[in-house]
Amino acid sequence: MSNVTELLINGTKYSVDVDPSASLLSVLRDDLDLVGSKYGCGEGQCGACTVLLGGAPRRSCITPVGDVARKPITTIEGLERAGKLHAVQQAFLDEDVMQCGYCTSGMIMTSVGLLKVHPNPSEQEIAHYLEGHICRCGTYPRIVAAVRRAAKSMQEVRS
Amino acid sequence: MNTDFSTQLEPERYELRERPTYHFGLPRRDFFKFLGGGIVVFCLRDRLLAGQEAGHFRRGPGESLPQDVDAWLHLSEKGEVTVCTGKVEVGQNIRTSLTQAVAEELSVAPGSIQLLMGDTDRVPFDMGTFGSRTTPTMTPQLRRAASAARDALIGLAAEAWKADPAKLIAANGAITDPESKRSVSYAELTKGRELVKAIPAVDPLIPATQWKVMGKPLAKITGRDIVTGRHRYPSDIKLPGMLYGKILRPPTFGATLTSLDAHEAEAIAGVTVVHDGNFVGVAAPNPRVAESALAALHASWQSTPQPSGDELFEYLKKNVEQGEDRDRHAVGSMEKGLADAALRLQQTYNVAYIAHAPLEPRAAVAEWKDGKVTAWTGTQRPFGVRGELAEAFHLPQDHVRVVMPDMGSGYGGKHTGEAAVEAARLAQAARHPVKLVWTREEEFTWAYFRPAGVIEVSAGVTSDGSITAWEYHNYNSGSAAIGPVYNIPNQVIEFHSVKSPLRQGSYRSLAAAANHFARESFMDELANLAKMDPLDFRLKNLTDARFRDALQAAAQKFGWGKAKPEPGHGYGIAGGFDKSGYVATCAEVTVDPASRQVRVIRVVTAFDCGAVVNPDELRNQIEGANNMGIGGALFEAIQFENGRILNPHFAQYRVPRFSDAPPIEVVLIDRKDVVPAGAGETPIVGIAPAIGNAIFAATGKRLRSLPMAPKGV
Numbered sequence: 001m002s003n004v005t006e007l008l009i010n011g012t013k014y015s016v017d018v019d020p021s022a023s024l025l026s027v028l029r030d031d032l033d034l035v036g037s038k039y040g041c042g043e044g045q046c047g048a049c050t051v052l053l054g055g056a057p058r059r060s061c062i063t064p065v066g067d068v069a070r071k072p073i074t075t076i077e078g079l080e081r082a083g084k085l086h087a088v089q090q091a092f093l094d095e096d097v098m099q100c101g102y103c104t105s106g107m108i109m110t111s112v113g114l115l116k117v118h119p120n121p122s123e124q125e126i127a128h129y130l131e132g133h134i135c136r137c138g139t140y141p142r143i144v145a146a147v148r149r150a151a152k153s154m155q156e157v158r159s
Numbered sequence: 160m161n162t163d164f165s166t167q168l169e170p171e172r173y174e175l176r177e178r179p180t181y182h183f184g185l186p187r188r189d190f191f192k193f194l195g196g197g198i199v200v201f202c203l204r205d206r207l208l209a210g211q212e213a214g215h216f217r218r219g220p221g222e223s224l225p226q227d228v229d230a231w232l233h234l235s236e237k238g239e240v241t242v243c244t245g246k247v248e249v250g251q252n253i254r255t256s257l258t259q260a261v262a263e264e265l266s267v268a269p270g271s272i273q274l275l276m277g278d279t280d281r282v283p284f285d286m287g288t289f290g291s292r293t294t295p296t297m298t299p300q301l302r303r304a305a306s307a308a309r310d311a312l313i314g315l316a317a318e319a320w321k322a323d324p325a326k327l328i329a330a331n332g333a334i335t336d337p338e339s340k341r342s343v344s345y346a347e348l349t350k351g352r353e354l355v356k357a358i359p360a361v362d363p364l365i366p367a368t369q370w371k372v373m374g375k376p377l378a379k380i381t382g383r384d385i386v387t388g389r390h391r392y393p394s395d396i397k398l399p400g401m402l403y404g405k406i407l408r409p410p411t412f413g414a415t416l417t418s419l420d421a422h423e424a425e426a427i428a429g430v431t432v433v434h435d436g437n438f439v440g441v442a443a444p445n446p447r448v449a450e451s452a453l454a455a456l457h458a459s460w461q462s463t464p465q466p467s468g469d470e471l472f473e474y475l476k477k478n479v480e481q482g483e484d485r486d487r488h489a490v491g492s493m494e495k496g497l498a499d500a501a502l503r504l505q506q507t508y509n510v511a512y513i514a515h516a517p518l519e520p521r522a523a524v525a526e527w528k529d530g531k532v533t534a535w536t537g538t539q540r541p542f543g544v545r546g547e548l549a550e551a552f553h554l555p556q557d558h559v560r561v562v563m564p565d566m567g568s569g570y571g572g573k574h575t576g577e578a579a580v581e582a583a584r585l586a587q588a589a590r591h592p593v594k595l596v597w598t599r600e601e602e603f604t605w606a607y608f609r610p611a612g613v614i615e616v617s618a619g620v621t622s623d624g625s626i627t628a629w630e631y632h633n634y635n636s637g638s639a640a641i642g643p644v645y646n647i648p649n650q651v652i653e654f655h656s657v658k659s660p661l662r663q664g665s666y667r668s669l670a671a672a673a674n675h676f677a678r679e680s681f682m683d684e685l686a687n688l689a690k691m692d693p694l695d696f697r698l699k700n701l702t703d704a705r706f707r708d709a710l711q712a713a714a715q716k717f718g719w720g721k722a723k724p725e726p727g728h729g730y731g732i733a734g735g736f737d738k739s740g741y742v743a744t745c746a747e748v749t750v751d752p753a754s755r756q757v758r759v760i761r762v763v764t765a766f767d768c769g770a771v772v773n774p775d776e777l778r779n780q781i782e783g784a785n786n787m788g789i790g791g792a793l794f795e796a797i798q799f800e801n802g803r804i805l806n807p808h809f810a811q812y813r814v815p816r817f818s819d820a821p822p823i824e825v826v827l828i829d830r831k832d833v834v835p836a837g838a839g840e841t842p843i844v845g846i847a848p849a850i851g852n853a854i855f856a857a858t859g860k861r862l863r864s865l866p867m868a869p870k871g872v
Contacts, residue, residue: 019804021445030445030446033397035397035495036388037517038394039519039521039596042598043599043808043809045405045599045809046518069785075388076388085383089387092386094378095377096379096382096776096779098385098386099250099251099252099568099783100249100517100518100565100567101250101379101567102392102517102566102567102568104385105385105388131818134809134816135518136516136568136570136814137783138782139786140786140820141786141820142779143817144817152513158165
C-alpha cells in the first residue's frame with residue numbers, strides 16, 4: 001500500500017511519504033516544518049496542536065494523517081492574509097494576552113472555528129468552547145476578552 | 160551636517176585590574192564583526208567596583224573585552240540597538256520590560272532594540288532566570304548601559320559642534336542642540352566607529368516620576384511572531400540532517416538496567432541505538448521511526464522499593480536529615496510568650512508534590528562540530544546547562560554552547576538540562592544533530608516537582624488578639640518566606656531538611672506559597688479563636704506599612720466587611736511579603752451543595768512591587784499567578800507509588816482550565832520611590848490561603864492540606 005498522502009494545507013498542496021497512521025501534528029511539524037502547531041501532550045488533552053479541518057477545530061496530535069488527505073487544513077501559519085492578521089490574531093495582540101505564548105496557536109485556531117459557527121458568543125460560551133485548551137500561564141480571562149473583541153471587530157466588518 | 164567626529168570617545172573610565180572570573184570567548188574584533196561597528200557599553204559587575212580606580216584605558220585591536228560584565232549594549236552604525244544579557248524569556252515578558260528600560264534611558268523606540276538573551280557564546284555569564292531577580296538586578300544594569308551610551312552620543316555631538324554637552328538633548332534616536340537647532344541621528348554619530356565604554360554600576364538613572372516608556376503599558380514585544388506561529392520555541396528548532404531521538408525510560412525511579420537486547424531496533428534502517436550505562440536511547444531519521452525503534456528495544460530493569468504517596472507526610476516527619484546545619488531562628492522566649500497568652504492553638508498543614516507542567520515539555524536539539532557541542536534548549540539556566548553538558552562530556556566550558564530561544568514557560572521547573580544532555584549523547588553517537596522532545600508523560604515523570612511538605616504551627620494569643628508566641632516548623636517544603644511579617648515578640652522558626660522521596664526543585668515562589676498557605680490559614684484560625692474579623696486581626700498584629708496598605712487595598716476593592724456574602728458563599732483574605740513584593744488576596748468561593756466542588760467566584764489581588772515597570776504585563780502576571788495557584792490550592796497533586804508516577808497525563812493530573820478561572824481584579828500599588836522588584840512569583844502566594852479561608856467562611860470546614868479539595872469539600 002502506498003504511503004503517499006496528499007495534503008491541502010493553507011491552500012497549498014503537499015505530498016508526504018508517511019504511514020497513514022502518523023499523526024497530522026508530526027507531519028506538519030517534522031516533515032513540512034510548519035511548527036506553529038504545538039506539541040503539548042500528544043493525547044488531545046491540551047489543545048496546543050489544534051488546526052482547522054474544513055473550518056472546524058481538530059486536534060492534530062490525535063488525527064491520523066491518512067484521515068485528512070485532500071481535505072482543506074488551516075494552520076496558524078495560514079491565517080494571515082497579505083500581511084493582514086486574522087481578527088482573532090489581532091485581538092490576541094490588542095488584549096496583550098500572551099505570557100509564554102505556547103498555547104496561543106491552538107487557542108487562536110479553536111477561536112477562529114468558534115466564531116465561524118457562532119459569530120457572537122458570550123464570555124461563558126467562549127470559556128465553555130475553549131475548555132479543552134490549557135494555558136498553564138493562566139491567561140484565561142485575557143483569551144476570553146480577546147475572542148469577544150475579535151467577534152465584535154468581525155461583526156463591524158460585516159455590517 | 161557635520162558627521163566628522165575625529166576624536167575617539169574615551170573608551171573606558173575604569174580599568175579592570177583583576178583577572179576575570181568567568182570565561183568569555185568573544186574577542187573585541189569578533190564582537191564588532193558579529194554586530195558591526197558602533198558603540199558598545201559594558202556593565203561591570205558590582206563587586207568589581209571596589210578594586211577599580213578611575214583612569215583611562217584604551218584596548219589594542221583584538222584584545223579581549225572585559226570579562227566580568229553583567230550585560231552589554233551595542234549601538235550599530237544603523238542606529239540599531241542590540242542588548243546582550245544572560246537572562247531569558249520564559250513567559251514572564253521580561254524581554255518586553257527590559258526593552259522598555261533600554262528605550263527609556265537611550266531615548267529610542269522600543270522597536271529599534273533587539274535583546275539577545277541566553278546564548279552562552281554571545282552573552283555574559285548569568286546564574287539564571289529565577290528568584291524574581293531580573294527586574295531588580297538586570298533592569299538597572301541595562302538602564303545604566305543605555306544611559307552611558309546616551310551620554311557617549313551626547314559627548315560625540317558636543318565635540319563635533321563645540322557645544323556644551325549639558326545643553327544637548329537626546330530624544331527619539333537623535334541628539335539635538337536646542338540653541339542652534341542642529342540635530343544628528345545616533346546612526347550618523349556611530350558611523351565608522353568601534354568605540355568601547357565600560358561603566359560602573361553607579362550612573363544616575365531617570366527617576367520613575369519622569370519615565371516616558373517605563374511605567375507605561377507595552378504589549379509583548381514578540382507578540383506578532385507568536386500569533387502568526389513564526390516564533391521558534393526550543394522544540395521548533397530544526398537543523399539540516401537532523402535526527403530525532405527517544406530515550407528508554409526505566410520503569411521506576413532509580414532502577415538499574417540489567418539487560419538490553421537492541422538487535423531488533425538496530426536492524427531498522429537509519430536507527431542508531433546508544434547504550435551507555437543506564438542510558439539507552441535511539442536516534443532515527445524521523446520521530447515515527449524513533450518510536451518504532453524505542454518499542455523494539457527489550458530491556459530488563461532492577462527496581463528498589465520506595466516510599467509511596469499514601470505515607471508521604473509521615474515519611475517527611477520521620478526522615479529529617481541529621482547532621483545538616485539547622486536552619487533555625489529564635490527570638491524572645493516561647494515559654495514567656497505562651498504564658499502571656501490567653502488562647503493557644505496548634506495545627507499541622509500538608510503540602511503535596513505538584514508538577515510545573517509547562518505546556519512546552521523539555522526539548523533540545525544538539526549538534527557536535529569539531530569536538531564542540533551546541534544545544535538549543537528550553538531552560539531557565541543556560542549557563543547551568545552549559546556546565547551540565549561540560550561535566551557530562553568531560554569538556555571545557557568553552558567547548559559547549561547553549562542557546563535558549565524564548566520558551567514555552569518554566570515556572571521554576573526548567574533549571575536543569577536533561578533533554579540537552581540526552582540529545583547531545585545521541586548526537587555524539589549518531590554523528591548527526593539530534594532533536595529530543597520529551598513526551599508529556601516524560602515531563603510529568605522525569606522532571607522534578609514542587610517539594611511536598613509538612614508544616615506545624617503553634618501560637619499564643621492574648622484575649623484582645625495580640626499574638627505573643629509563634630512556633631513554626633517546616634519539613635522539606637523549603638524556607639522561602641518562612642518567617643511572619645507580623646509583630647510577634649517570641650518566635651521559633653525552623654526548617655527541617657528531609658531526603659525527598661521524589662526529585663524536587665524550584666517552583667514559582669519556591670516555598671513561599673506553602674509557607675503562606677500554612678501561616679495565613681493559621682492566622683485565620685487564630686482570628687476565629689480570638690473572635691475577631693480576619694482582616695482586623697492581621698492589622699492588629701502588623702506595623703509593616705506596605706503590607707498593611709496591600710491588605711487594605713485588596714479589602715477595599717473586594718468590599719471586605721461591607722458586602723455580606725450570599726448564603727453558601729464565603730470570603731477569605733490572605734497576604735504576605737516575599738522577594739521584595741507585598742501581596743494581599745481576597746477570594747469569594749461557594750461550595751456546590753450536591754457535588755461539593757469548590758467554585759472560586761471572584762478574586763481581588765493587591766500587589767506592591769515598587770515602581771511599576773509595565774502595568775499591563777504586571778496585571779497579566781498577577782492574573783496568571785492566581786489562576787495557576789488555584790490548581791495547587793484545590794486539586795493539583797502528584798500521585799506516586801513505589802517509584803512510579805500514577806498520574807502523568809493531563810487527563811489524570813488536573814490543571815486549571817477556563818471553567819476554573821474566576822474574574823480577577825488587580826490593584827497595583829505603584830510606588831515611584833521604590834526600586835522595582837520582580838513580580839513573576841510573589842503574586843501566587845496569597846490565593847491558596849485566601850481560598851481556604853473563604854471555604855471555612857462558607858462551610859465551617861477548615862482544610863489544612865494542599866490540594867484542599869481534589870474531590871470536593
